[in-house]
Amino acid sequence: MYASDFHAPVLVDEVMRYLVAGGGLYLDGTVGGGGHAKAVLERCPGCHMLAVDRDPEALEAARARLAGHAGRATFARMSFRDAPSHPRVRAEGLAGALLDLGVSSHQLDRADRGFTFRRGAALDMRMNPGSRDSAADLLAGSSRGELQRVLRAGGAPRPGALAARIVRRRAERPLRTSDDLVGVLESLLARRATHAEKARLFQALRMRVNDEIAALEDGLPALRDALRPGGALVVISYHSVEDGIVKRAFLDWSDPSRGLPRRLPVRDADLSALGSVLTRKPVTAGAAETEANPRARPARLRAWRRAA
Numbered sequence: 001m002y003a004s005d006f007h008a009p010v011l012v013d014e015v016m017r018y019l020v021a022g023g024g025l026y027l028d029g030t031v032g033g034g035g036h037a038k039a040v041l042e043r044c045p046g047c048h049m050l051a052v053d054r055d056p057e058a059l060e061a062a063r064a065r066l067a068g069h070a071g072r073a074t075f076a077r078m079s080f081r082d083a084p085s086h087p088r089v090r091a092e093g094l095a096g097a098l099l100d101l102g103v104s105s106h107q108l109d110r111a112d113r114g115f116t117f118r119r120g121a122a123l124d125m126r127m128n129p130g131s132r133d134s135a136a137d138l139l140a141g142s143s144r145g146e147l148q149r150v151l152r153a154g155g156a157p158r159p160g161a162l163a164a165r166i167v168r169r170r171a172e173r174p175l176r177t178s179d180d181l182v183g184v185l186e187s188l189l190a191r192r193a194t195h196a197e198k199a200r201l202f203q204a205l206r207m208r209v210n211d212e213i214a215a216l217e218d219g220l221p222a223l224r225d226a227l228r229p230g231g232a233l234v235v236i237s238y239h240s241v242e243d244g245i246v247k248r249a250f251l252d253w254s255d256p257s258r259g260l261p262r263r264l265p266v267r268d269a270d271l272s273a274l275g276s277v278l279t280r281k282p283v284t285a286g287a288a289e290t291e292a293n294p295r296a297r298p299a300r301l302r303a304w305r306r307a308a
Contacts, residue, residue, distance in 0.1 A: 009035030010296040011236060014283050015098060018303035019234045020044050024095025025088060027052065029080025029223070034062030036098055041069045047095070049073045052083050054128040054210075081219035084226040093228040101216070102238040103127075103206065117198045121178040125206045135205045139166060139175045153213065153241065154204020157197050162188055178202075203239065216242060220249045224274065227306040232278065234303045243282065243300045250277045250304040278303040 009015075015036055019026070023046025028037040031051040040047050051062050051073055059075050066073045076086055080099055083089060123136040133141075142150070144167045151159035165188045166175070175181055185193050185201055193201075207213060223233055237243040252258050253274040282300035290297045 008293045008295070009033075009039065010100070010289070010293060010299045011283065011285055011301050012036065012039050014301055015234055015236075016040070016043060018278050018301075019096045019098055019232050020047065021230065021232065022095065023047055024228065024231075025050060025092045027080070027083055027089070027094050027097040027223070027226075029083055029097060029099045029219070030101060031062045031075075032058050032100065034065035036100060037062065037073065038065055038069075041066065041072055047072070050083065050086060050088055051075045052078055052080055052086075054079055054131075056129070079215055079219070081215045081222060083219075084222045089226050094223070094226045094231055095228055096232045096234070097223045097227065098234045098236075099216075099219070099223075100236045101212070101242055117178045117182055117202050119179055123176060123178065123181060123205075125202075125209045127210045131210075133209065135209050136174070136176055138205060138209055139181070140170060150208045151201070151204050154200065154207050155239075155241070156201040156204040157185070157193075158188060159204075162201075207239075207241075213241065213245070216245055220246065224249075224253060224304075224306065229306055230308040232303055232305045234301065236299050236301045238298045238300070243302070246302050247282075250302060253304065273307060275304055275306040278305055 009032075012035070016039060020040060020043070023044065025048050026040055027050045028034075028040075029052050031037055031053045034051065037049045037051050041049055049066070049069075049072060051059070051066065052075075053059050053062065054077065056077060059077055063075055074088060076083070078086075083097075123134060123139065125135040126133075138150070139147070144163050147163035147166055148159050151162055156162060162185065165184050166181075169175065169180075169184050169187075175184070181201065182193060182198055185197065189197070220233070220235075227233060235246045237246055254277045256273055279302050282302055284301070285293075285296035285299055
């Protein structure tokens with residue numbers, strides 16, 4: 001396993017601009033191959049890194065990539081939602097935290113991990129291979145209504161009809177491979193599915209298998225509270241649902257009057273913002289980066305800083 005097996009880190013200069021404001025303990029909550037973590041440690045001699053990931057292969061690759069920074073990097077196999085409970089975070093607080101959401105190129109390239117819709121891939125999709133339910137288990141055990149909710153939340157095409165078609169298909173034989181699932185989709189569409197249609201379907205299942213939305217909704221406020229005064233939280237997302245959650249959270253934390261009924265008897269002086277949004281609009285990759293690294297094209301970076 002090599003760090004090069006994982007994707008090139010996106011928006012590195014932008015991450016550094018918003019994330020790092022001095023020394024201290026930083027969190028890379030989705031460390032992957034360690035690209036962002038390495039940039040922080042190389043460019044900030046006073047920085048230390050807590051590198052977290054649910055995928056043991058990712059942690060192995062990150063350890064190799066950060067081997068030259070022994071003593072300044074700590075590794076933990078966990079979800080970023082649980083990182084605030086790590087002893088170092090509880091003892092020191094975070095100078096900054098980074099989440100680079102989504103799936104890595106390594107995970108997509110490994111057919112046995114089941115994230116890809118290439119022919120013959122197993123329907124697995126677990127970021128933590130030791131967790132309980134795979135995508136095949138989800139497809140086999142979920143009700144029609146639950147499947148419809150999962151598919152709709154992830155942006156899959158025609159979620160209601162597709163959920164019904166999956167239920168009918170699994171009654172005949174289990175869905176075990178990418179070919180099985182793509183076949184159900186194409187039987188519904190009565191034509192070959194486009195790359196985008198297949199990607200949205202597989203994305204919807206992956207997000208549910210890994211509980212990605214709940215992890216983000218729980219993790220954001222937990223990481224906010226773990227930040228030291230002046231610390232920044234930077235999130236890179238690749239899906240409109242995730243980006244919307246991040247955007248709303250950052251705005252809510254920065255404007256305590258958001259959502260309050262009009263004419264509520266509360267003075268402005270009694271309301272205090274937890275921090276401020278650093279990115280008025282999401283930051284995206286430029287043409288040169290997207291040409292060199294196509295994975296950067298859908299990336300949307302948002303940043304928020306806790307009040308000093």
